[in-house]
Amino acid sequence: MSDQPVYQPNEAPAGGWGALGATAKALREQSVMVRGTKALLAANQPEGFDCPGCAWPDPKHTSSFEFCENGAKAIAWEVTDKRVTRAFFAEHTVSELEAQSDYWLEQQGRLTEPMRYDAGSDKYVPISWDDAFAMIGAHLRAMDHPDQAEFYVSGRTSNEAAFLFQLFARKLGTNNFPDCSNMCHEPTSVGLPDSIGIGKGTVTLDDFEHADAIFVIGQNPGTNSPRAMTEFVNASKRGAHIVVFNPLKERALERFANPQNAIQMATFGSTPIASLYCQVRIGGDVAALKGVMKLVLQADDAAQAAGKPRILDTDFIATHTSGFEAFAADLRATSWDDILTTSGLNRSQLEAVADVYIHAKNVIVCYGMGITQHRLGSANVQQTVNLLLMRGNMGRPGAGICPVRGHSNVQGDRTVGIDEKPKAEFLDKLGEVFGFAPPRAHGHNVVTAIEAMYRHEVKVFIAMGGNFVAAVPDTPIVQAAMRKIPLTVAVTTKLNRGHLVHGVESLMLPCLGRSEIDEQASGLQSVTVEDSMSFVHASGGLLPPASKDLYSEVAIVCGMAKATWPDGGGIDWDAFAGNYDLIRDKIALVLPKLFTDYNRKIRQPGGFQLRNPAAHREWNTATGKANFMVFDGVDEDDHVDHPDMLRLATIRSHDQYNTTVYSLNDRYRGIFGDRQVVLMNQADMAARNIANGARIRLRTIANDAVRVVGGLKAIAYDIPRGSIASYYPETNALLPLAHHDTRAFTPAAKSIPVLAELDQ
Numbered sequence: 187m188s189d190q191p192v193y194q195p196n197e198a199p200a201g202g203w204g205a206l207g208a209t210a211k212a213l214r215e216q217s218v219m220v221r222g223t224k225a226l227l228a229a230n231q232p233e234g235f236d237c238p239g240c241a242w243p244d245p246k247h248t249s250s251f252e253f254c255e256n257g258a259k260a261i262a263w264e265v266t267d268k269r270v271t272r273a274f275f276a277e278h279t280v281s282e283l284e285a286q287s288d289y290w291l292e293q294q295g296r297l298t299e300p301m302r303y304d305a306g307s308d309k310y311v312p313i314s315w316d317d318a319f320a321m322i323g324a325h326l327r328a329m330d331h332p333d334q335a336e337f338y339v340s341g342r343t344s345n346e347a348a349f350l351f352q353l354f355a356r357k358l359g360t361n362n363f364p365d366c367s368n369m370c371h372e373p374t375s376v377g378l379p380d381s382i383g384i385g386k387g388t389v390t391l392d393d394f395e396h397a398d399a400i401f402v403i404g405q406n407p408g409t410n411s412p413r414a415m416t417e418f419v420n421a422s423k424r425g426a427h428i429v430v431f432n433p434l435k436e437r438a439l440e441r442f443a444n445p446q447n448a449i450q451m452a453t454f455g456s457t458p459i460a461s462l463y464c465q466v467r468i469g470g471d472v473a474a475l476k477g478v479m480k481l482v483l484q485a486d487d488a489a490q491a492a493g494k495p496r497i498l499d500t501d502f503i504a505t506h507t508s509g510f511e512a513f514a515a516d517l518r519a520t521s522w523d524d525i526l527t528t529s530g531l532n533r534s535q536l537e538a539v540a541d542v543y544i545h546a547k548n549v550i551v552c553y554g555m556g557i558t559q560h561r562l563g564s565a566n567v568q569q570t571v572n573l574l575l576m577r578g579n580m581g582r583p584g585a586g587i588c589p590v591r592g593h594s595n596v597q598g599d600r601t602v603g604i605d606e607k608p609k610a611e612f613l614d615k616l617g618e619v620f621g622f623a624p625p626r627a628h629g630h631n632v633v634t635a636i637e638a639m640y641r642h643e644v645k646v647f648i649a650m651g652g653n654f655v656a657a658v659p660d661t662p663i664v665q666a667a668m669r670k671i672p673l674t675v676a677v678t679t680k681l682n683r684g685h686l687v688h689g690v691e692s693l694m695l696p697c698l699g700r701s702e703i704d705e706q707a708s709g710l711q712s713v714t715v716e717d718s719m720s721f722v723h724a725s726g727g728l729l730p731p732a733s734k735d736l737y738s739e740v741a742i743v744c745g746m747a748k749a750t751w752p753d754g755g756g757i758d759w760d761a762f763a764g765n766y767d768l769i770r771d772k773i774a775l776v777l778p779k780l781f782t783d784y785n786r787k788i789r790q791p792g793g794f795q796l797r798n799p800a801a802h803r804e805w806n807t808a809t810g811k812a813n814f815m816v817f818d819g820v821d822e823d824d825h826v827d828h829p830d831m832l833r834l835a836t837i838r839s840h841d842q843y844n845t846t847v848y849s850l851n852d853r854y855r856g857i858f859g860d861r862q863v864v865l866m867n868q869a870d871m872a873a874r875n876i877a878n879g880a881r882i883r884l885r886t887i888a889n890d891a892v893r894v895v896g897g898l899k900a901i902a903y904d905i906p907r908g909s910i911a912s913y914y915p916e917t918n919a920l921l922p923l924a925h926h927d928t929r930a931f932t933p934a935a936k937s938i939p940v941l942a943e944l945d946q
């Protein structure tokens with residue numbers, strides 16, 4: 187290790203030359219300057235493929251290339267020239283590979299052919315596709331009950347593959363769909379329907395051009411959805427206010443230099459982003475929002491008393507909403523003491539925010555994991571809606587709610603049926619179209635699937651992408667349970683922990699990436715994906731596949747399903763694998779309100795947008811109105827009351843994609859060469875006699891088990907007292923499985939109650 191300090195305060199704006207340099211470096215490291223550049227130019231183009239980086243939409247998918255450093259890294263990661271072949275597996279036992287870091291594993295390159303775990307040699311050995319499918323079919327047929335299988339989906343999977351995957355599982359007889367969105371935006375899918383009747387965002391990119399104020403809550407767009415920065419830069423230049431709630435001062439939310447702006451690049455200029463930056467305490471968002479809403483209510487009272495125009499949109503509230511009285515009464519009863527203590531903000535900050543809100547005609551709220559990954563994540567989401575409803579900021583241009591999704595097709599996977607609690611209407615149609623009776627009982631989400639593993643009830647675990655054992659809570663305990671499962675199957679592109687921590691028998695099935703040409707019986711195929719703003723469009727690869735032995739995700743699902751029943755269960759899986767248009771025809775029949783004419787509509791430039799009733803002020807809620815939702819009190823309510831408690835947020839660095847770590851640096855936050863760090867307030871460190879740079883350990887406050895992660899370097903950082911941050915997935919061992927959103931079951935990864943002590 188060098189003597190360079192890990193924390194080097196960074197004064198440069200986010201974006202700019204640093205971003206261009208990082209892109210070139212990512213391509214160079216994967217030795218893909220030429221292939222990679224070609225791929226970059228085709229990402230998010232009308233004829234190209236959907237960027238695997240994030241779910242932020244493109245300007246209508248028709249514009250010229252929109253530069254994005256982290257999209258480039260995600261593409262370089264996929265189009266790498268490095269390969270993992272059978273020779274690699276012949277050289278290394280699985281135990282040896284397990285000793286390697288996650289970073290090293292993924293650096294080995296793309297997987298090239300199907301492999302089976304051989305217990306005798308403790309190695310992965312080649313297996314033919316047909317034998318692999320036959321093995322899966324045999325295991326599934328040997329189960330006592332279909333609910334002994336788990337069908338995990340990570341959100342890169344296309345609509346077509348996801349639709350067939352759910353058909354396969356439901357035909358088998360289970361709704362067990364633990365899904366990455368269970369760990370991500372499930373509180374959006376659970377919280378928003380109560381409020382506005384649909385679990386999706388209501389705005390489009392056009393709305394950003396008309397917003398006078400944009401709230402960015404618990405989200406780090408400069409790293410995780412960098413193309414969103416274009417909207418924020420433009421809004422800021424127009425004079426729109428950007429209000430941020432985040433315990434960390436995320437650089438891109440302070441200043442951003444647009445790498446596409448020639449003048450800014452030449453002059454080292456940059457655009458200020460946030461006009462108000464509120465360093466809220468972890469878990470303090472509801473307190474802060476309630477404070478702002480209380481001030482809006484007070485301003486309205488004052489206006490009314492003075493005979494001035496009302497602050498509240500009383501027409502909207504009367505016509506379109508329900509529950510205002512109870513909501514207002516709760517706000518009036520909420521004490522300033524509670525609001526200020528829990529939010530960690532002072533009253534003048536909240537007054538400034540309320541002032542911006544009151545004077546903005548159109549307001550958008552964007553939010554991410556800082557809102558959802560909490561014990562009351564769904565309720566948090568609903569409070570952001572309350573704020574918008576007070577002034578009718580919903581269902582009109584320039585206003586609305588914008589949950590910023592994670593994986594590039596996580597929203598689409600859900601839309602086409604990856605849902606452990608499917609609606610009756612969907613199941614009815616599915617049964618009608620395919621002539622069977624789909625199971626009705628709700629299936630497992632991530633948390634309940636893990637509980638079933640603990641009870642040894644899981645016999646087959648099939649993962650469509652992802653890295654389950656690294657992404658979930660309580661990783662060591664889950665990994666032990668995973669090893670007991672009779673068969674685990676990973677449909678995957680690159681080697682990761684999930685393949686090494688496997689069941690008694692295990693298969694690794696390598697698939698095509700999005701950037702690659704997918705040729706089937708009827709010719710070249712495209713898949714479709716849905717972005718964060720409900721636009722559905724086609725994605726077709728253009729690079730030769732990493733190996734001739736790769737199958738598409740669709741073909742793999744079809745192969746598994748066909749081998750499970752003698753006659754494929756009466757479904758012509760080969761036809762689907764040969765022509766994806768036929769899959770889309772079925773999706774259109776099962777979901778006619780959304781996908782009628784699917785094949786025609788995806789052939790128009792930019793695709794099409796799924797209709798969002800709330801964006802048209804149609805409220806599919808029980809009351810038929812948008813509902814003000816009351817949040818009891820102001821905090822997480824997890825009954826942890828320890829005098830030395832710190833709240834830990836587990837977050838992403840600038841150089842990782844979820845469990846994939848690209849480097850040990852986090853440039854915008856000034857952290858270099860080490861991910862084993864804890865960002866801490868200086869006063870919290872002093873109170874524990876922790877010197878800057880000292881190695882500490884964190885211990886979770888919980889009664890059921892001891893959870894400790896040590897060897898973490900404490901770094902004095904600009905973060906509120908009582909709040910600390912560290913990287914995911916290194917600290918997942920601290921996150922108890924039972925510590926999740928009470929309604930959505932999303933692990934509360936942003937608010938783990940811990941104690942910090944010196945590592946002896």
Ligand SMILES: Nc1nc2c(c(=O)[nH]1)N[C@H]1C(S)=C(S)[C@@H](COP(=O)(O)OP(=O)(O)OC[C@H]3O[C@@H](n4cnc5c(=O)[nH]c(N)nc54)[C@H](O)[C@@H]3O)O[C@H]1N2
Nearest residue numbers: 256404406410431468469554555556592593835838843844
């Ligand atoms: N390059 C890259 N892009 C990605 C990903 C990636 O790993 N790398 N992951 C993808 C996925 S799956 C997702 S879900 C998204 C995730 O994107 P984000 O939602 O941005 O996720 P995080 O980085 O986990 O955390 C977001 C922010 O929440 C703040 N925060 C933590 N606790 C709190 C709190 O209590 N209140 C508030 N207000 N803020 C808090 C953190 O300081 C951080 O800035 O990005 C997607 N895009």
Ligand SMILES: Nc1nc2c(c(=O)[nH]1)N[C@H]1C(S)=C(S)[C@@H](COP(=O)(O)OP(=O)(O)OC[C@H]3O[C@@H](n4cnc5c(=O)[nH]c(N)nc54)[C@H](O)[C@@H]3O)O[C@H]1N2
Nearest residue numbers: 340366369370651652653657677680682836844845914935
């Ligand atoms: N503590 C903590 N835990 C968290 C979070 C947190 O903030 N803190 N965030 C949560 C969130 S938001 C999410 S979404 C989950 C993510 O959980 P996952 O989605 O399970 O994890 P990823 O790291 O995104 O999965 C990466 C793997 O996907 C495979 N892959 C990549 N591209 C493709 C492809 O095109 N096809 C296929 N079949 N496979 C592919 C590769 O093998 C790669 O190693 O983690 C959650 N866990």
Ligand SMILES: [Mo]
Nearest residue numbers: 370371592593
């Ligand atoms: Mo996510």
